[in-house]
Amino acid sequence: MKNLPTNIRIKDIARLAGVSEGTVDRVLHNRGEVSKRSKEAVSNVLDQIDYSPNVVAQALASKKKYRFVYLIPHNEMGNYWTAVLKGFQLAAAEYAAYNVSFNQVSFNQFDAQSYTQAIQSILQDLPDAAFIAPIFRDETLEFTRALKNSNIPFSFIDSKIDEVDFLTYYGQNSLKSGYIAAKFLLSDLQENKKIFVVRTKRNGAVSNQTLNRLHGFMQYLTENKPAWSKNIIPIELFDDDEAANLQILREATLQYPDLAAVITFNSKVYRLASYFQALNIPNLHVIGYDLLDENVRYLKQGIIALLIAQQPENQAYFSARDMCRFLIFNKKITKVNYMPIDILIKENIDDYQHFL
Structure with missing residues (x-):
């Protein structure tokens, strides 16, 4: 009931319970005759909205x-x-x-x-x-x-x-989301193919969220596909230098022609999609996070394989x-x-x- 007003009125409760306002009043004040069915309907609504009339009134008056x-x-x-x-x-x-x-x-x-x-x-x-x-x-x-x-x-x-x-x-359970990302990413990859794990350079420590997702990703590899660990290639990109990023990826793909998949643990996976599209490198499994409009556009085009939303x-x-x-x-x-x-x-x- 997310869109319900916080200052709940009797008419709101009546509407949700499918009864009259008079019935709600009788249930709240325990007076008059009310059918068992109506009383249960009102009580269920009161439980769901956590209704406490005295507390609400005091808060509004405060x-x-x-x-x-x-x-x-x-x-x-x-x-x-x-x-x-x-x-x-x-x-x-x-x-x-x-x-x-x-x-x-x-x-x-x-x-x-x-x-x-x-x-x-x-x-x-x-x-x-x-x-x-x-x-x-x-x-x-x-x-x-x-x-x-x-x-x-x-x-x-x-x-x-x-x-x-x-x-x-x-x-999100960040560790679990990284674990799940690894499971999906490796489910249909050939062995001995390279995976780029891409992060954005920061002036300071790595983001707490990124670290947790990465730990979950590596945990899945350790527990299920330990041989894959040697195929993980870390890539660092800039937040504000598109030309430099494109060159970094161009050189990396030349160095690792057996690249099969790319993952980033932040919401800017659309940037990776655009880079690999510009480099004309098709058939990559690209995974990232969050429903940004640009992410969704590349997902629908099939350039991004999977998004994890939260x-x-x-x-x-x-x-x-x-x-x-x-x-x-x-x-x-x-x-x-x-x-x-x-x-x-x-x-x-x-x-x-x-x-x-």
């Missing part, structure tokens, strides 16, 4: 204001983080009646110094809660220690750091919803919430997108 901050990479139109932003915006609209405001603080996901500067700006004006995309591990550990010292709850999205005591996490909009929305339930309504929250690992190919992408 003058307390809550300021939430979400720390995510710059969200250029059409990239992965645009969907994350949309989820936070949806939550902001739903919880505005409870005096909750959401502020975005952004950073360059390829620059650890940019991440540190964004953190400092948050610590200078402490919020009531924070949502963190922990791209850089060490810097995130320092940040979360500071939040803990100030008794500020925080949640992770996109990836998590297990040894940190966060409130909640909505996102519902970023829902990650943000549910994280924000749970923070509100915790701070405003004093609800218990489930700490780790793994999103489905959606496997998409050109034959099922249209049906999947239809329900997003």
Whole structure:
């Protein structure tokens, strides 16, 4: 019931239960005659929406204001983080009646110094809660220690750091997604063929998410196809130099003419698709992550073989919803919430997108 208003009215409950408003009123106040069937219908709806009339009324009447901050990479139109932003915006609209405001603080996901500067700006004006995309591990550990010292709850999205005591996490099981990616990639490859594992150079450490996915990928090889490990070729590309990237891949494909597959553990797999299309190297198994428009276009063309999606909009929305339930309504929250690992190919992408 994601799109239900947060200030639930009796008429909303009646509509969902398929009964009259008078029936709902009698169930809520335990008065008058109500059929067993109607009472069960109303009770089921109340359970689903976690309805607590006194708590809701108190929250609506409260003058307390809550300021939430979400720390995510710059969200250029059409990239992965645009969907994350949309989820936070949806939550902001739903919880505005409870005096909750959401502020975005952004950073360059390829620059650890940019991440540190964004953190400092948050610590200078402490919020009531924070949502963190922990791209850089060490810097995130320092940040979360500071939040803990100030008794500020925080949640992770996109990836998590297990040894940190966060409130909640909505996102992919990164290790498992890398494991699954390896299983699909190697399912129909001939032995002794080369696989390029491509990552983008960063000014700082490798992304936490990328590392976890890579570990899962290598775990599958170790457990199931150990001989393949010697066929893995690491490739590093630049974030902002297309000509240099094309030359790197041109030289790599000449050096390894038995290349059969390419994988990257971030959302910019469309760049790889465009490079190999320009180099006129067909019949590669190219795998990447996330439903960017460009990724989907190459998937439909058959240049990308498979995309792994993770519902970023829902990650943000549910994280924000749970923070509100915790701070405003004093609800218990489930700490780790793994999103489905959606496997998409050109034959099922249209049906999947239809329900997003």
